[in-house]
Amino acid sequence: MDRVRTIFHSPDAEQEYEPLERDEEVRRPVVNLPGEGKITEPYSRTEYFIFIMLGISQLWAWNMFLAAAPYFQSRFRDNKQILDSFQSAIVSVGCVTNLFSTLILSRLQLEADYPRRIIVALLTNLAVFTLLSISTVFTDMSSVSYLSFTLFMVFSTSVATGLCQNGAFAFASSFGRPEYIQGIMTGQAIAGVLPVIAQIASVWAIPTGDRSSAELQVLAEARTTTNSAFIYFLTAAAVSVITLFVTMPLVRKHKRITASNMMASIDTLEQSRRSVGMRELYRKLFWLAASVFMCFAVTMFFPVFTSKVLSVVPEAKAPRGLTPPVFIPLGFLVWNAGDLAGRLSTGIPYFVTTRPRLLFFYSVLRIGFLPLYYLCNIDGKGAIIKSDVFYLGIVQLFFGATNGWLGSLCMMDAGKWVEEEEREAAGSFMVLNLVGGLTAGSLLSFAVANAH
Secondary structure, three states, X not given: OHHHHHHOOOHXXXXXXXXXXXXXXXXXXXXXXXXXXXXXXXXXXXXXXHHHHHHHHHHHHHHHHHHOHXXXXXXXXXXXXXXXXXXXXXXXXXHHHHHXXXXXXXXXXXXXXXXXXHHHHHHHHHHHHHHHHHHOOOOOOOHHHHHHHHHHHHHHHHHHHHHHHHHHXXXXXXXXXXXXXXXXXXXXXXXXXXXXXXXXXXXXXXXXXXXXXXXXXXXXXXXHHHHXXXXXXXXXXHHHHHHHHHHHHHHHHHHHHHHHHHHHOHHHHHHOOOOOOHHHHHHHHHHXXXXXHHHHHHHOOHHHHHOOEOOOOOOOXXXXXXXXXXXXXXXXXXXXXXXXXXXXXOOOHHXXXXXXXXXXXXXXXXXXXXXXXXXXXXOOOOOOOOOHHHHHHHHHHHHHHHHHHHHHHHHHHHHHHOOHHHHHHHHHHHHHHHHHHHHHHHHXXXXXXXXX
Protein backbone atom coordinates (compact mmCIF):
# COMPACT_ATOMS: atom_id res chain seq x y z
CA MET A 1 0.00 0.00 0.00
CA ASP A 2 2.86 2.39 0.78
CA ARG A 3 4.30 1.64 -2.67
CA VAL A 4 0.94 2.50 -4.27
CA ARG A 5 0.69 5.71 -2.25
CA THR A 6 4.21 6.65 -3.33
CA ILE A 7 3.34 6.21 -7.00
CA PHE A 8 0.19 8.32 -6.76
CA HIS A 9 1.63 10.97 -4.46
CA SER A 10 4.55 12.61 -6.18
CA PRO A 11 5.82 15.54 -4.07
CA ASP A 12 6.58 17.70 -7.07
CA ALA A 13 3.28 17.12 -8.79
CA GLU A 14 1.21 17.58 -5.67
CA GLN A 15 2.55 21.11 -5.21
CA GLU A 16 0.25 22.16 -8.04
CA TYR A 17 -2.66 20.15 -6.65
CA GLU A 18 -3.11 20.58 -2.94
CA PRO A 19 -6.03 21.55 -0.73
CA LEU A 20 -6.42 25.24 -0.05
CA GLU A 21 -7.32 24.67 3.56
CA ARG A 22 -5.57 22.48 6.12
CA ASP A 23 -6.54 21.60 9.66
CA GLU A 24 -3.35 23.04 11.13
CA GLU A 25 -3.60 26.44 9.49
CA VAL A 26 -6.26 29.09 9.10
CA ARG A 27 -6.79 30.17 5.50
CA ARG A 28 -7.09 33.87 4.76
CA PRO A 29 -10.28 34.39 2.77
CA VAL A 30 -10.07 35.88 -0.70
CA VAL A 31 -13.36 37.72 -0.13
CA ASN A 32 -13.74 39.37 3.25
CA LEU A 33 -17.40 38.96 4.08
CA PRO A 34 -18.65 39.82 7.53
CA GLY A 35 -18.52 36.63 9.54
CA GLU A 36 -16.67 34.70 6.82
CA GLY A 37 -13.07 33.74 7.28
CA LYS A 38 -13.51 33.73 11.06
CA ILE A 39 -15.21 30.39 11.58
CA THR A 40 -17.15 27.98 9.41
CA GLU A 41 -20.89 27.72 9.97
CA PRO A 42 -21.32 25.46 13.03
CA TYR A 43 -22.44 21.90 12.38
CA SER A 44 -26.13 21.28 13.00
CA ARG A 45 -27.79 17.87 13.17
CA THR A 46 -31.05 19.45 12.08
CA GLU A 47 -29.43 20.88 8.96
CA TYR A 48 -27.69 17.53 8.35
CA PHE A 49 -31.11 15.83 8.43
CA ILE A 50 -32.45 18.39 5.95
CA PHE A 51 -29.65 17.56 3.51
CA ILE A 52 -30.42 13.85 3.98
CA MET A 53 -34.00 14.61 2.93
CA LEU A 54 -32.71 16.52 -0.10
CA GLY A 55 -30.64 13.47 -1.05
CA ILE A 56 -33.66 11.19 -0.67
CA SER A 57 -35.82 13.45 -2.82
CA GLN A 58 -33.22 13.53 -5.60
CA LEU A 59 -33.32 9.79 -6.33
CA TRP A 60 -36.64 8.74 -4.83
CA ALA A 61 -38.47 9.78 -7.98
CA TRP A 62 -36.15 7.77 -10.23
CA ASN A 63 -36.32 4.71 -7.99
CA MET A 64 -40.11 4.87 -8.07
CA PHE A 65 -39.99 4.47 -11.85
CA LEU A 66 -37.78 1.40 -11.42
CA ALA A 67 -39.92 -0.07 -8.64
CA ALA A 68 -43.06 0.41 -10.75
CA ALA A 69 -41.67 -1.70 -13.63
CA PRO A 70 -44.29 -4.48 -13.10
CA TYR A 71 -47.03 -1.84 -13.36
CA PHE A 72 -45.67 -0.52 -16.66
CA GLN A 73 -45.39 -4.10 -17.93
CA SER A 74 -49.09 -4.60 -17.21
CA ARG A 75 -49.96 -1.32 -18.96
CA PHE A 76 -47.96 -2.21 -22.07
CA ARG A 77 -48.73 -5.95 -22.24
CA ASP A 78 -50.92 -5.55 -25.35
CA ASN A 79 -48.04 -4.07 -27.39
CA LYS A 80 -45.00 -6.36 -27.50
CA GLN A 81 -42.73 -3.80 -29.16
CA ILE A 82 -43.34 -1.26 -26.41
CA LEU A 83 -43.22 -3.96 -23.74
CA ASP A 84 -39.73 -4.99 -24.86
CA SER A 85 -38.31 -1.47 -25.11
CA PHE A 86 -40.06 0.76 -22.57
CA GLN A 87 -37.40 0.27 -19.88
CA SER A 88 -34.60 1.24 -22.26
CA ALA A 89 -36.64 4.25 -23.38
CA ILE A 90 -37.21 5.39 -19.79
CA VAL A 91 -33.53 5.03 -18.87
CA SER A 92 -32.31 6.74 -22.06
CA VAL A 93 -34.67 9.71 -21.76
CA GLY A 94 -33.89 10.04 -18.06
CA CYS A 95 -30.09 9.93 -18.37
CA VAL A 96 -29.80 12.16 -21.43
CA THR A 97 -32.21 14.76 -20.04
CA ASN A 98 -30.47 14.78 -16.67
CA LEU A 99 -27.06 15.18 -18.32
CA PHE A 100 -28.05 18.12 -20.54
CA SER A 101 -30.01 19.89 -17.80
CA THR A 102 -27.03 19.54 -15.45
CA LEU A 103 -24.65 20.81 -18.16
CA ILE A 104 -26.80 23.87 -18.82
CA LEU A 105 -27.25 24.62 -15.12
CA SER A 106 -23.50 24.31 -14.50
CA ARG A 107 -22.89 27.12 -16.99
CA LEU A 108 -25.41 29.41 -15.28
CA GLN A 109 -23.40 30.21 -12.17
CA LEU A 110 -23.20 33.98 -11.75
CA GLU A 111 -26.91 34.72 -11.30
CA ALA A 112 -27.82 31.30 -9.93
CA ASP A 113 -30.29 31.09 -7.07
CA TYR A 114 -29.54 27.55 -5.89
CA PRO A 115 -32.24 27.37 -3.18
CA ARG A 116 -34.83 28.41 -5.77
CA ARG A 117 -33.67 25.58 -8.05
CA ILE A 118 -34.30 23.13 -5.21
CA ILE A 119 -37.81 24.49 -4.60
CA VAL A 120 -38.71 24.41 -8.32
CA ALA A 121 -37.46 20.81 -8.52
CA LEU A 122 -39.55 19.68 -5.55
CA LEU A 123 -42.68 21.38 -6.91
CA THR A 124 -42.10 19.78 -10.32
CA ASN A 125 -41.79 16.31 -8.80
CA LEU A 126 -44.93 16.92 -6.77
CA ALA A 127 -46.86 17.74 -9.95
CA VAL A 128 -45.36 14.81 -11.91
CA PHE A 129 -46.16 12.13 -9.36
CA THR A 130 -49.60 13.53 -8.62
CA LEU A 131 -50.38 13.16 -12.33
CA LEU A 132 -48.88 9.65 -12.40
CA SER A 133 -51.00 8.66 -9.39
CA ILE A 134 -54.13 9.89 -11.18
CA SER A 135 -53.09 8.09 -14.38
CA THR A 136 -53.33 4.68 -12.69
CA VAL A 137 -57.12 5.12 -12.72
CA PHE A 138 -57.30 5.64 -16.51
CA THR A 139 -56.53 2.10 -17.65
CA ASP A 140 -58.24 2.47 -21.04
CA MET A 141 -55.44 4.54 -22.59
CA SER A 142 -53.63 2.88 -25.48
CA SER A 143 -50.05 1.68 -24.94
CA VAL A 144 -48.69 4.30 -27.36
CA SER A 145 -50.51 7.14 -25.61
CA TYR A 146 -49.50 5.99 -22.15
CA LEU A 147 -45.87 5.54 -23.22
CA SER A 148 -45.82 9.10 -24.56
CA PHE A 149 -47.30 10.36 -21.30
CA THR A 150 -44.82 8.32 -19.25
CA LEU A 151 -41.79 9.55 -21.20
CA PHE A 152 -42.93 13.16 -20.77
CA MET A 153 -43.18 12.52 -17.03
CA VAL A 154 -39.67 10.99 -17.09
CA PHE A 155 -38.38 14.03 -18.97
CA SER A 156 -39.96 16.39 -16.44
CA THR A 157 -38.70 14.55 -13.37
CA SER A 158 -35.21 14.27 -14.92
CA VAL A 159 -35.09 18.04 -15.35
CA ALA A 160 -36.23 18.32 -11.73
CA THR A 161 -33.51 15.88 -10.65
CA GLY A 162 -30.92 17.99 -12.45
CA LEU A 163 -32.21 21.12 -10.72
CA CYS A 164 -32.23 19.44 -7.32
CA GLN A 165 -28.78 17.86 -7.69
CA ASN A 166 -27.22 21.06 -8.98
CA GLY A 167 -28.95 23.20 -6.37
CA ALA A 168 -28.49 20.90 -3.38
CA PHE A 169 -24.77 20.21 -3.82
CA ALA A 170 -24.01 23.88 -4.52
CA PHE A 171 -26.21 24.91 -1.59
CA ALA A 172 -24.48 22.44 0.75
CA SER A 173 -21.03 23.51 -0.49
CA SER A 174 -21.79 27.13 0.41
CA PHE A 175 -21.94 26.17 4.11
CA GLY A 176 -18.36 24.86 3.99
CA ARG A 177 -19.34 21.69 5.86
CA PRO A 178 -18.30 18.40 4.14
CA GLU A 179 -20.72 16.62 6.49
CA TYR A 180 -23.65 18.18 4.63
CA ILE A 181 -22.36 16.79 1.32
CA GLN A 182 -22.14 13.40 3.01
CA GLY A 183 -25.72 13.90 4.20
CA ILE A 184 -26.92 14.32 0.60
CA MET A 185 -25.01 11.22 -0.50
CA THR A 186 -26.47 9.23 2.41
CA GLY A 187 -29.97 10.37 1.50
CA GLN A 188 -29.46 9.18 -2.06
CA ALA A 189 -28.49 5.73 -0.76
CA ILE A 190 -31.55 5.60 1.51
CA ALA A 191 -33.68 6.38 -1.54
CA GLY A 192 -32.19 3.27 -3.15
CA VAL A 193 -32.86 0.96 -0.19
CA LEU A 194 -36.44 1.78 0.82
CA PRO A 195 -38.17 1.29 -2.58
CA VAL A 196 -36.54 -2.13 -2.99
CA ILE A 197 -37.76 -3.17 0.46
CA ALA A 198 -41.25 -2.05 -0.55
CA GLN A 199 -40.97 -4.02 -3.79
CA ILE A 200 -39.98 -7.24 -1.99
CA ALA A 201 -42.76 -6.74 0.56
CA SER A 202 -45.33 -6.26 -2.22
CA VAL A 203 -44.24 -9.55 -3.84
CA TRP A 204 -44.54 -11.41 -0.55
CA ALA A 205 -47.98 -9.86 -0.04
CA ILE A 206 -49.31 -11.46 -3.23
CA PRO A 207 -50.69 -14.96 -2.44
CA THR A 208 -49.41 -17.80 -4.59
CA GLY A 209 -52.97 -18.65 -5.60
CA ASP A 210 -54.32 -21.59 -7.51
CA ARG A 211 -52.22 -22.33 -10.57
CA SER A 212 -55.22 -23.85 -12.32
CA SER A 213 -56.98 -20.47 -12.51
CA ALA A 214 -54.22 -18.75 -14.47
CA GLU A 215 -56.48 -16.11 -16.04
CA LEU A 216 -57.91 -15.05 -12.68
CA GLN A 217 -54.41 -14.85 -11.22
CA VAL A 218 -53.22 -12.63 -14.08
CA LEU A 219 -56.12 -10.25 -13.44
CA ALA A 220 -55.42 -10.27 -9.70
CA GLU A 221 -51.73 -9.52 -10.26
CA ALA A 222 -52.64 -6.69 -12.65
CA ARG A 223 -54.84 -5.12 -9.97
CA THR A 224 -52.08 -5.60 -7.40
CA THR A 225 -49.43 -3.92 -9.57
CA THR A 226 -51.80 -1.02 -10.27
CA ASN A 227 -52.48 -0.52 -6.57
CA SER A 228 -48.75 -0.80 -5.79
CA ALA A 229 -47.91 1.78 -8.47
CA PHE A 230 -50.53 4.16 -7.07
CA ILE A 231 -48.88 3.87 -3.66
CA TYR A 232 -45.37 4.29 -5.15
CA PHE A 233 -46.33 7.45 -7.03
CA LEU A 234 -48.29 8.91 -4.12
CA THR A 235 -45.33 8.23 -1.81
CA ALA A 236 -43.00 10.08 -4.20
CA ALA A 237 -45.34 13.08 -4.13
CA ALA A 238 -45.42 12.94 -0.33
CA VAL A 239 -41.61 12.85 -0.14
CA SER A 240 -41.47 16.03 -2.24
CA VAL A 241 -43.95 17.77 0.08
CA ILE A 242 -42.09 16.73 3.24
CA THR A 243 -38.72 17.76 1.80
CA LEU A 244 -40.11 21.12 0.70
CA PHE A 245 -41.54 21.67 4.19
CA VAL A 246 -38.30 20.87 6.07
CA THR A 247 -36.07 22.74 3.59
CA MET A 248 -37.82 26.11 3.72
CA PRO A 249 -36.44 27.16 7.16
CA LEU A 250 -32.88 26.46 5.97
CA VAL A 251 -33.48 28.43 2.77
CA ARG A 252 -34.77 31.39 4.78
CA LYS A 253 -31.76 31.20 7.11
CA HIS A 254 -29.39 31.14 4.13
CA LYS A 255 -31.10 34.17 2.58
CA ARG A 256 -30.90 36.11 5.87
CA ILE A 257 -27.17 35.41 6.19
CA THR A 258 -26.56 36.33 2.55
CA ALA A 259 -28.57 39.55 2.82
CA SER A 260 -26.74 40.55 6.00
CA ASN A 261 -23.38 39.95 4.35
CA MET A 262 -24.28 41.83 1.19
CA MET A 263 -25.46 44.92 3.05
CA ALA A 264 -21.98 45.36 4.51
CA SER A 265 -20.31 46.19 1.22
CA ILE A 266 -21.25 46.87 -2.38
CA ASP A 267 -17.98 45.26 -3.45
CA THR A 268 -19.02 42.11 -1.65
CA LEU A 269 -22.07 41.78 -3.88
CA GLU A 270 -19.87 41.77 -6.95
CA GLN A 271 -17.09 39.61 -5.58
CA SER A 272 -18.84 37.04 -3.38
CA ARG A 273 -19.63 34.82 -6.35
CA ARG A 274 -17.76 34.86 -9.61
CA SER A 275 -18.27 32.72 -12.66
CA VAL A 276 -15.64 29.99 -12.80
CA GLY A 277 -14.67 28.46 -16.13
CA MET A 278 -14.79 24.71 -16.71
CA ARG A 279 -11.11 24.68 -17.61
CA GLU A 280 -10.16 26.27 -14.30
CA LEU A 281 -12.32 23.82 -12.35
CA TYR A 282 -10.85 20.87 -14.23
CA ARG A 283 -7.37 22.15 -13.43
CA LYS A 284 -8.14 22.24 -9.72
CA LEU A 285 -10.43 19.21 -9.51
CA PHE A 286 -9.19 16.96 -12.32
CA TRP A 287 -8.50 13.83 -10.27
CA LEU A 288 -11.65 14.15 -8.19
CA ALA A 289 -13.77 14.78 -11.29
CA ALA A 290 -12.17 11.83 -13.09
CA SER A 291 -12.67 9.64 -10.02
CA VAL A 292 -16.37 10.38 -9.63
CA PHE A 293 -16.93 9.96 -13.39
CA MET A 294 -15.18 6.58 -13.43
CA CYS A 295 -16.85 5.46 -10.20
CA PHE A 296 -20.40 5.98 -11.44
CA ALA A 297 -19.68 4.84 -15.01
CA VAL A 298 -18.58 1.45 -13.65
CA THR A 299 -21.49 1.40 -11.20
CA MET A 300 -24.10 1.63 -13.98
CA PHE A 301 -23.24 -1.93 -15.05
CA PHE A 302 -24.69 -3.37 -11.84
CA PRO A 303 -28.41 -3.01 -12.74
CA VAL A 304 -27.88 -4.91 -16.00
CA PHE A 305 -26.19 -7.86 -14.30
CA THR A 306 -28.37 -7.81 -11.18
CA SER A 307 -31.55 -8.18 -13.23
CA LYS A 308 -30.08 -11.30 -14.89
CA VAL A 309 -28.45 -13.18 -12.00
CA LEU A 310 -30.66 -15.91 -10.47
CA SER A 311 -30.23 -18.14 -7.44
CA VAL A 312 -28.14 -21.28 -7.90
CA VAL A 313 -31.10 -23.23 -6.48
CA PRO A 314 -33.37 -24.33 -9.39
CA GLU A 315 -36.64 -22.40 -9.40
CA ALA A 316 -38.72 -25.59 -9.21
CA LYS A 317 -37.02 -26.55 -5.93
CA ALA A 318 -36.37 -23.08 -4.53
CA PRO A 319 -38.25 -21.63 -1.56
CA ARG A 320 -40.19 -18.49 -2.37
CA GLY A 321 -37.38 -16.26 -1.10
CA LEU A 322 -35.04 -17.63 -3.79
CA THR A 323 -37.45 -17.42 -6.72
CA PRO A 324 -36.70 -14.69 -9.31
CA PRO A 325 -39.50 -12.28 -8.19
CA VAL A 326 -37.84 -12.09 -4.75
CA PHE A 327 -34.20 -12.99 -5.44
CA ILE A 328 -33.63 -10.30 -8.08
CA PRO A 329 -34.92 -7.46 -5.85
CA LEU A 330 -32.87 -9.00 -3.02
CA GLY A 331 -29.76 -8.51 -5.17
CA PHE A 332 -30.67 -4.83 -5.59
CA LEU A 333 -31.32 -4.54 -1.85
CA VAL A 334 -27.92 -5.96 -0.86
CA TRP A 335 -26.13 -3.69 -3.35
CA ASN A 336 -27.98 -0.61 -2.11
CA ALA A 337 -27.39 -1.59 1.52
CA GLY A 338 -23.66 -1.81 0.77
CA ASP A 339 -23.86 1.57 -0.98
CA LEU A 340 -25.50 3.09 2.11
CA ALA A 341 -22.88 1.55 4.42
CA GLY A 342 -20.08 2.90 2.21
CA ARG A 343 -21.48 6.42 2.31
CA LEU A 344 -21.93 6.29 6.08
CA SER A 345 -18.35 5.03 6.53
CA THR A 346 -17.01 8.37 5.28
CA GLY A 347 -18.10 9.82 8.61
CA ILE A 348 -15.39 7.71 10.30
CA PRO A 349 -11.91 9.32 10.02
CA TYR A 350 -10.21 5.92 9.60
CA PHE A 351 -11.97 5.38 6.25
CA VAL A 352 -11.23 8.86 4.88
CA THR A 353 -8.42 9.71 2.47
CA THR A 354 -7.72 13.12 0.93
CA ARG A 355 -5.44 11.91 -1.90
CA PRO A 356 -7.36 12.48 -5.17
CA ARG A 357 -4.95 10.39 -7.28
CA LEU A 358 -5.37 7.45 -4.93
CA LEU A 359 -9.15 7.80 -5.20
CA PHE A 360 -8.86 7.65 -8.98
CA PHE A 361 -6.71 4.52 -8.70
CA TYR A 362 -9.39 2.88 -6.54
CA SER A 363 -12.12 3.90 -8.99
CA VAL A 364 -10.27 2.12 -11.81
CA LEU A 365 -9.81 -0.98 -9.64
CA ARG A 366 -13.60 -1.28 -9.34
CA ILE A 367 -13.71 -2.50 -12.94
CA GLY A 368 -12.53 -5.80 -11.47
CA PHE A 369 -16.00 -6.40 -10.01
CA LEU A 370 -17.57 -6.78 -13.47
CA PRO A 371 -15.96 -10.13 -14.43
CA LEU A 372 -17.13 -11.56 -11.09
CA TYR A 373 -20.73 -11.46 -12.34
CA TYR A 374 -19.83 -14.02 -15.01
CA LEU A 375 -18.98 -16.45 -12.21
CA CYS A 376 -22.62 -16.27 -11.06
CA ASN A 377 -25.83 -17.80 -12.42
CA ILE A 378 -26.62 -15.36 -15.26
CA ASP A 379 -29.99 -16.07 -16.92
CA GLY A 380 -30.12 -19.44 -15.15
CA LYS A 381 -27.38 -20.88 -17.38
CA GLY A 382 -25.37 -22.12 -14.42
CA ALA A 383 -22.73 -20.63 -12.15
CA ILE A 384 -19.00 -21.29 -12.02
CA ILE A 385 -19.08 -20.52 -8.29
CA LYS A 386 -22.27 -22.22 -7.12
CA SER A 387 -23.00 -20.00 -4.14
CA ASP A 388 -25.61 -17.33 -3.56
CA VAL A 389 -23.48 -16.12 -0.64
CA PHE A 390 -20.64 -15.35 -3.05
CA TYR A 391 -22.98 -13.35 -5.29
CA LEU A 392 -24.84 -11.47 -2.54
CA GLY A 393 -22.20 -11.25 0.19
CA ILE A 394 -19.10 -10.62 -1.93
CA VAL A 395 -19.99 -9.23 -5.35
CA GLN A 396 -23.10 -7.17 -4.57
CA LEU A 397 -22.25 -6.01 -1.06
CA PHE A 398 -18.70 -4.84 -1.78
CA PHE A 399 -19.49 -3.45 -5.23
CA GLY A 400 -22.15 -1.26 -3.58
CA ALA A 401 -19.96 -0.36 -0.59
CA THR A 402 -17.06 0.83 -2.77
CA ASN A 403 -19.46 2.97 -4.83
CA GLY A 404 -20.83 4.71 -1.75
CA TRP A 405 -17.40 5.20 -0.20
CA LEU A 406 -15.66 6.53 -3.32
CA GLY A 407 -18.54 8.68 -4.54
CA SER A 408 -19.00 10.34 -1.15
CA LEU A 409 -15.30 11.10 -0.67
CA CYS A 410 -15.01 12.66 -4.13
CA MET A 411 -18.01 14.92 -3.58
CA MET A 412 -17.03 15.84 -0.01
CA ASP A 413 -13.42 16.75 -0.87
CA ALA A 414 -14.17 19.06 -3.80
CA GLY A 415 -14.72 22.13 -1.62
CA LYS A 416 -11.25 21.77 -0.07
CA TRP A 417 -9.43 22.31 -3.37
CA VAL A 418 -11.04 25.57 -4.50
CA GLU A 419 -11.36 29.12 -3.22
CA GLU A 420 -14.25 29.94 -0.91
CA GLU A 421 -16.19 31.88 -3.55
CA GLU A 422 -15.80 28.92 -5.95
CA ARG A 423 -17.40 26.32 -3.67
CA GLU A 424 -20.90 26.56 -5.14
CA ALA A 425 -19.55 26.29 -8.69
CA ALA A 426 -17.36 23.36 -7.65
CA GLY A 427 -20.39 21.56 -6.20
CA SER A 428 -22.40 21.86 -9.41
CA PHE A 429 -19.30 20.98 -11.46
CA MET A 430 -18.84 17.71 -9.56
CA VAL A 431 -22.52 16.88 -10.10
CA LEU A 432 -21.96 17.37 -13.84
CA ASN A 433 -19.15 14.80 -13.81
CA LEU A 434 -21.22 12.42 -11.69
CA VAL A 435 -24.15 12.60 -14.12
CA GLY A 436 -21.74 12.28 -17.05
CA GLY A 437 -20.42 9.05 -15.55
CA LEU A 438 -23.94 7.72 -15.06
CA THR A 439 -24.84 8.50 -18.67
CA ALA A 440 -21.66 6.97 -20.12
CA GLY A 441 -22.07 3.89 -17.94
CA SER A 442 -25.71 3.42 -18.88
CA LEU A 443 -24.92 3.55 -22.61
CA LEU A 444 -22.01 1.11 -22.25
CA SER A 445 -24.07 -1.22 -20.07
CA PHE A 446 -26.78 -1.42 -22.75
CA ALA A 447 -24.12 -2.50 -25.24
CA VAL A 448 -22.95 -5.23 -22.86
CA ALA A 449 -26.53 -6.33 -22.18
CA ASN A 450 -27.31 -6.64 -25.88
CA ALA A 451 -24.05 -8.44 -26.61
CA HIS A 452 -24.55 -10.97 -23.83
